[in-house]
Amino acid sequence: MTLPDTISGLLGIDGVVGTVIGAFLGAALIGTIMLANAALAGPWAKRKITAAFTDRIAINKLGPLGLGHILPDAVRLLSKELIVPEGVDRPAWDIAPIIMVFSALLGFAVIPMGSGIHLADPSVGLIFAFAVASIASVSLVMAGYSSNNKYSFLGGLRAVAQNLAYEIPLILTGLSVVLFAGSLQMSEIVAAQQETLALGPIGIPAWFGLVNPFAFVLFLVANVAEVGRNPFDIPEAPTEIVAGFQTEYSSVYFVLLYLGEFVHIFLGGALIATIFLGGPAAPIAALSVVPGFIWFLIKIWGVFLFTQWLRSALPRVRIDQLIEIGWKGMLVLSIANLFLTAVIVGVLPS
Amino acid sequence: MSLQEPTPDLDPGENPDGTLDYDELAGLLGEHVIDREQHENATAFVVRPDEVETVLATLKREAGFDHCSCVTAQQYQDRYESIYHLKKYKDPTQELSVVVPTPSDAPLSQSATGVYDTANWHEREAYDLVGIEYDDHPDLRRILLPETWQGHPLGLDYNQKKPQIVPLREHANPVEERTQVPGDSDTMFVNIGPHHPATHGVLHLKTVLDGEQVVDVDPDIGYLHRCEEQMCQQSTYRHQIMPYPDRWDYISAGILNEWAYARTAEEMADIEVPEYAQVLRTMSAEMCRIAAHLLAVGTFALDIYGDFTAIFMYAVTDREKVQNLLEDLTGQRLMFNYLRLGGTAWDLPEPRDEYFEKVRDFCEYIPERLEEYHNLLSSNELFQMRVMDTGILPPEEAKSYGCTGPVARASGIDYDLRRDDPYGYYDELDWNVITDDGCDNFSRALVRLEEMRESARIIEQCVDVLEDWPEDEREIQANVPRTLKPEPDTEIYRAVEAAKGELGIYIRSDGTDKPARFKIRSPAFCNLQSLEVMAEGEYVPDMVAALGSLDIVLGEVDR
Structure with missing residues (x-):
């Protein structure tokens, strides 16, 4: 049962009206959860994590662990003057930040977050998630091209080049999982990972990340490039x-772009959690008392931590090196992975 | 099999003992030499303004003067004068000055750019500040002052009180015409800086890009010009000049800069510095070098990583430790003002043993930390991928551009004034000059890292010496008259090895207690010129890396 049905059932409204109200309320709930995560990540967690990696303390004055800084930071960012440079391409320039957040949030519609929080479960769920996540590239190009700034323009071009080079390996690797699960539907993919593999005396969960670690690593790397984090933060650099593309943005628009990036990282994390880490499932059966939603949050924050770790540890590669890694390395490996998986999946049952 | 020593390869005019035979050199130039002058550091040949290129080309090609250290320009009552201070990379004590007088009413002199690339910016500066024009100069524009500036501030007839009035229309969009590219061109003009995260201050790179590749880069400097030369010309030798050098290379290289002035002025006034003070100077100067190199490596990593990572934080933390030592010694953290003519301001802090222990701890700590930096930086494969074989500066180009310091040493040029033109206490100590043949961004970072190890060794040996120094012989200051008035028309050019390279100072006295001309040869100024060679054809990120590896400080570039 998906979230809208649960909500309409709770409210006791049937039919189309119930579905619509349930869908709106469910979407609002999921949007709020993800924005709250991004708000925690952007002004607070990012600083604290980077500080830990670089031997500093970071914000600690307001509230426990400096958590109180989030609110004043939000007020500060939102109360800044919105500077609109002369010569920007107005509608495109305004729309770009909105698309950025919108595309990232839209992807969460099909992610099963456990504890019944799952907005929609279409039969092409995975494709939908990849599709809406890629809309973000459009917003980067719009932002870069409409800003009438050469740095933005270069950033926009870099974003396109990077997304072209890494989206294909990302999707091809995602497809190898589909071969295992035999379905594009998110709930099916999660269900396919619920068994336990017996590895001698110990049982490990049949998460695809453990079944096919090669695909998992490929996907992780492609995902880092997809969300534009070090060592692949080329579009911003x-x-x-x-x-890069956000040079000319200030105030609310900047917040939207910045927030969009964080939501995007979480969407990447959610996809990794869903197709490689068993979705909201607990790693061992004994821990199933902890609600699935908590496990889901732990997993996406784990991916977030991973991106921040890379950011603090790795130098940025050069644009030509990035493209080379993408086309000559990742693409080849992901195709090889797809074929191998297909062969294994085809041979194993017989 | 011959047991005979091979005859050392001597340049014409070079004596076997490493001194110069100026008569032979003059013979080489024949009748181009119309007169000779005696400067404190070298003999000067006076040549006609239309024969500069011939003379310099002959000296470079036949007599081995491959290093045009500095070009000084000045105005006398009856003439203008350009002085080319020539040296050899193989032995910087072999010096020769070429003096080119030009008449007051038509100060036109032939350019040396065809012989030494480094002369380009030096002559632009001479044109900008003094007003000498150079014939055949490829690009004779103002370099430090704005293009709309009226007059030449270091000329004798310049009226300082006259306000600089620039009509608004000239300033409406000062970069507009320069940003025009031909309509059918595929290139893009980008102003990188003066406000840009990677320019290490207020540097403005006028860059032409083809896609992401750099087609042309023209550094525009002068945003931080503070008239340091003029301020020194208006200050007395004895006390007033010494605080200024701290402000040239302000990234904690203060004492190294002060030493440049101290060495020049002391040699000019024949002041003998007590040995004990020389040890103190050597120790404190090397502390400054470590601090400067730490920041250089930290910011270079910042340019490559694109983020404040652990390396930057570690470098700054370690720099903090050496700054504490310097603070204990000098009472200051940045603008030390520790050296005095004839000695230092004061002795080591009491209790001495405690200070020695702190310094020793630091010297032992540095090699340990270098392992960490090597782990984080030089053995990091991604880092290597980014900086190896990028920003190539071939040795010949480096020499022609007058590069010195770690930049030259990373191009395989074995040149360090501490060893080649010894001063202070360096020749009594055991240490090595670090060189690397890589010529790339990676080598320049590597040379700086390894130089810190050598600096720590020097400091350690200085501490040994200081500890054993008899208590009644701790003389920190020579007898220096209260007012220094060197003989009129004494001219001297002297250089020391500062953090960025050869920091030279030219002083001409006019018999008063203030210099008549005070010229600073800034190593960063000369090194920055070579950015063109490193960056052209590379990608933008590599240009940024090359800039970081040059380790410029705009305070020193613009003075």
Whole structure:
């Protein structure tokens, strides 16, 4: 049962009206959860994690562990003047930040978060998630092209080049999982990972990340490039092209872009959790008392932590090196992975 | 089999003992030499303004003067004068000055750019500040002052009180015409800086890009010009000049800079510095070098990683430790003002044993930390992928551009004034000059890392010496007259090995207690010129890396 049905059932409204109200309320709930996560990640967790990696303390004055900084930071960012540069391509420039957040949030519609929080479960769920996540590239190009700034323009071009190079390996690797699960539906993919593999005396969960670690690593790497984090933060590259596509944005628009990036990282995390880490399932049966939603949050925050770790540890590669890694390395490996998986899946039952 | 020593390869005019035979050199130039002058550091040949290129080319090609250290320009009552301070990379004590007088009413002199690439910026500066024009110069524009500036501030007839009035229309969009590219061109013009995260201050790179590749880069400097030369010309030798050098390379290289002035002025006024003070100077200067190199490596990592990572934090933390040592010694953390003519401001802090222990701990700590930096940086494969074989500076180009310091040493040029032109206490100590043949961004970072190890060794040996120094012989200051008035028309050019390279100072006295001309040869200024060679044809990120590996400080570039 999906979230809208649960809500309409609780409210006791049947029919189309119930579905619509349930869907709206469910979407609002999921949007709020993810924005709250991003709000925690952007102004607070990111700083604390980076500080831990670089031997610093970071924010600690307001509230426990400096958590109280989130609110003043939000007020500060939102109360800044919105500077609209002369010569920007107005509708595109305004729409780009909105698309950014929108595309990332939309992807969560098909993610099963456990504890019954699952907005929709279409039979092409995985394809839908990949499709809406890629809309973000459109917003990067719009932002870069409409800003009428050369740095933004370079950033936008880099974003396209990068997304082209990494989206294909990302999806191909995702497809190898589909071969295992035999379905594109998210709930099916999660269900396919619920068994326990007996590895001698110990049983491990049949998560696809453990069944096919090669695909898991490929997907992780492609995902880092997809969300534009070190060592692949080429579209922003502060020491090279100032801030890339977001150079000219300030105030609310900047917040939207920034927030969009974090939601995007979480969407990447959610996809990894769903197709490689058993979705909301607990790693061992004994821990199933903890609600699935908590496990889901732990997993997406784990991926977030991973991206922050990379950011603090790895140098940024150069644009030509990035493209080379994408086309010559990742693409080949992901195709090889897909074929191998197909062969194994085809041979194993017989 | 011959047991005979091979005859050392001597340049014409070079004596076997490493000194110069100026008569032979003059013979080499024939009638181009119209007169000779005696400067404190070298003999000067006076040549005609239309024969500069011939003379310099001959000296470079036949007599081995491959290093044009500095070009000084000045105005006398009756003439203008350009002085080319020539040296050899193989032995910087073999010096020769070429003086080119030009008449007051038509100060036109032939450019040396065809012989030494480094002369390009030096002559632009001479044109900008003094007003000498150079014939055949490829690009004679102002370099430090804005293009709309009226007059030449270091000329004798310049009226300082006259306000600089620039009509608004000239300033409406000062970069507009320069940003125009031909309509059918595929290139893009980008202003990188003066406000840009990677320019290490207020540097402005006028860059032409073809896609992501750099077609042309033209550094625009002068945003931090603070008239340091003029301020020194208006200050007395004895006390007033010494605080200024701290402000040139302000990234904690203060004492190294002060030493440049101290060495020049002491040699000019024949001041003998007590040995004990020389040890103190050597120790404190090397502490400054470590601090400067730590920041250089930290910011270089920042440029490559694109984020404040552990390396930057570690470098700053370690720099903090050496700054504490310097603070104990000098009472200051940045603008030390520790050296005095003829000695240092004060002795080591009491209790001495405690201070020695702190310094020793630090010297033992540095090699341990270097392992960490090597683990984080030089043995990191992604890092290597980014910086190896990028920003190539071939040795010949480096020499022609007058590169010195770690930049030159990373191009395989074995040149370090501490060893080749010894001063202070360096020749009594056991240490090595680090060189690397990589010529790339990676080598430059590597040379800096390894130089810190050598600096720590020097400091350690200085501590040994200081500890054993008899208590009644701790003389920190020579007898220096209260007012210094060197003989009129004494001219001297002297350099020391500062953090970025050869920091030279030219002083001409006019018999008063203030210098008549005070010229600073900034190593970062000369090194920055070579950015063109490193960056052209590379990607933007590599240009940023090359800039980081040059380790410029805009305070020193612009002075």
